[in-house]
Amino acid sequence: MTQSHSKRKLYKLSNLVTSMAKTIKISIDNYKWLSRIAANLQHEREKPVSLDEALTRIKMKRDKKDILSYAGIWEGRDVESVRKGIKNGWSSWKIRSV
Numbered sequence: 001m002t003q004s005h006s007k008r009k010l011y012k013l014s015n016l017v018t019s020m021a022k023t024i025k026i027s028i029d030n031y032k033w034l035s036r037i038a039a040n041l042q043h044e045r046e047k048p049v050s051l052d053e054a055l056t057r058i059k060m061k062r063d064k065k066d067i068l069s070y071a072g073i074w075e076g077r078d079v080e081s082v083r084k085g086i087k088n089g090w091s092s093w094k095i096r097s098v
Contacts, residue, residue: 026034038054 034051034054037058038049038051041054041057042049
């Protein structure tokens with residue numbers, strides 16, 4: 001095998017490595033809880049699911065707020081002072097040039 005041919009193979013092999021795995025320690029209770037979530041997700045998707053996919057699902061649900069959680073947020077506030085604050089905020093906001 002020539003040197004350039006072996007370099008090409010190494011390059012192709014390096015492209016196959018796309019993600020990095022980490023080892024973490026969790027309590028048995030947390031492991032059982034996460035395993036139940038993964039089992040429910042597996043039942044829902046009807047295919048095997050990793051614990052990483054279960055964690056991603058938890059993260060997505062945490063980051064996604066329900067619109068109803070904002071209901072009544074203005075209650076008891078002086079609407080005019082909030083409007084002025086928003087207007088001041090927007091007037092000081094500038095687009096950064098690229």
